[in-house]
Amino acid sequence: MTHCRPRILLSRCIEYEHCRFNRGIVTSREIAELKPFVDYVTVCPEVAVGLNIPREAIRLISVNGEEHLVGSINGYDITRDMMDFSERYTKELQDIDGAVLKSRSPTCGIKDVKIYPSTGKVASLGYKTIGFFGRAVLEHFNAIAIEDERRLTNFRLKEHFYTRIFTHRRFANLKKSPSMAKLVEFHTNHKYLFMVYSQKELSIAGRIVANHEKKSLGILLEEYESAMTRLFEKVPRYSSVINVLMHIMGYFSRDLSSQEKSFFLDQLELFREGKIPQSSLVLILKSWIIQFHNDYLKKQYFFEPFPHELASILDSGRGR
Numbered sequence: 001m002t003h004c005r006p007r008i009l010l011s012r013c014i015e016y017e018h019c020r021f022n023r024g025i026v027t028s029r030e031i032a033e034l035k036p037f038v039d040y041v042t043v044c045p046e047v048a049v050g051l052n053i054p055r056e057a058i059r060l061i062s063v064n065g066e067e068h069l070v071g072s073i074n075g076y077d078i079t080r081d082m083m084d085f086s087e088r089y090t091k092e093l094q095d096i097d098g099a100v101l102k103s104r105s106p107t108c109g110i111k112d113v114k115i116y117p118s119t120g121k122v123a124s125l126g127y128k129t130i131g132f133f134g135r136a137v138l139e140h141f142n143a144i145a146i147e148d149e150r151r152l153t154n155f156r157l158k159e160h161f162y163t164r165i166f167t168h169r170r171f172a173n174l175k176k177s178p179s180m181a182k183l184v185e186f187h188t189n190h191k192y193l194f195m196v197y198s199q200k201e202l203s204i205a206g207r208i209v210a211n212h213e214k215k216s217l218g219i220l221l222e223e224y225e226s227a228m229t230r231l232f233e234k235v236p237r238y239s240s241v242i243n244v245l246m247h248i249m250g251y252f253s254r255d256l257s258s259q260e261k262s263f264f265l266d267q268l269e270l271f272r273e274g275k276i277p278q279s280s281l282v283l284i285l286k287s288w289i290i291q292f293h294n295d296y297l298k299k300q301y302f303f304e305p306f307p308h309e310l311a312s313i314l315d316s317g318r319g320r
């Protein structure tokens with residue numbers, strides 16, 4: 001399977017430049033692993049609004065119920081500059097399939113950002129918020145996967161993120177020179193991948209492609225993309241993965257011996273118990289696809305939603 005290259009918005013201090021307030025850089029194994037397979041679009045909003053490296057740390061403070069972005073000691077206020085920059089930048093940014101922003105940053109953070117009552121040595125308030133730039137990205141790009149580098153260290157969130165960004169890029173490429181035939185092919189080849197995520201949204205997507213109401217292709221693409229966005233809202237459950245694995249095994253039920261079937265079902269049980277990774281079962285199914293020449297299943301992105309080199313890293317001893 002050949003894979004396209006997603007374009008990912010990235011906080012520049014992650015793996016790219018020593019642009020943190022203290023000249024620091026954030027290392028991220030996940031961002032480094034992904035580098036050969038994606039195109040990163042990097043940005044440091046604090047530098048973009050004119051701050052130096054190094055600089056005083058920035059923090060969020062609450063003033064009369066309003067959030068401000070200020071220097072943590074001297075209190076210089078960059079709220080307006082950051083809002084203007086964030087709005088302009090996100091408006092101009094095109095063709096993005098996902099974003100990874102620096103965790104907990106008052107500028108880039110997408111969750112868990114501390115907020116203070118004032119500058120200086122004071123304890124943070126009892127709730128967390130979102131960074132200014134992070135908020136703009138979340139508001140502007142509601143159909144793409146947006147994560148921070150800390151969350152990506154979770155195996156399942158990472159796999160979910162990879163699946164989303166590569167699927168989004170495949171669909172974005174389809175939209176560049178769309179046709180009904182391409183949409184049907186896209187839907188067909190993603191059937192089992194989508195089934196893992198949501199049977200309900202898969203059916204809705206199927207009805208969109210069937211197009212009984214004879215809608216224009218432009219409307220169908222919009223509706224299909226919305227269905228995909230809803231479908232990818234949550235990480236799939238193991239029970240859904242098992243359901244799809246069983247479903248696919250059904251294609252070979254007449255070709256397999258009873259020993260082969262019971263071996264597969266035993267492996268499925270081990271997967272259910274968290275003792276072996278999904279990739280072990282996928283390998284068995286792939287071998288049957290080759291052995292029994294099933295061209296339909298060969299094209300299913302369920303087996304390889306993102307480059308297999310990333311999958312092998314994902315399964316190397318962490319998670320399942």
Ligand code: SF4
Nearest residue numbers: 012013044102105108
């Ligand atoms: S968190 Fe964002 S603003 Fe802060 S250094 Fe990193 S890229 Fe720049």
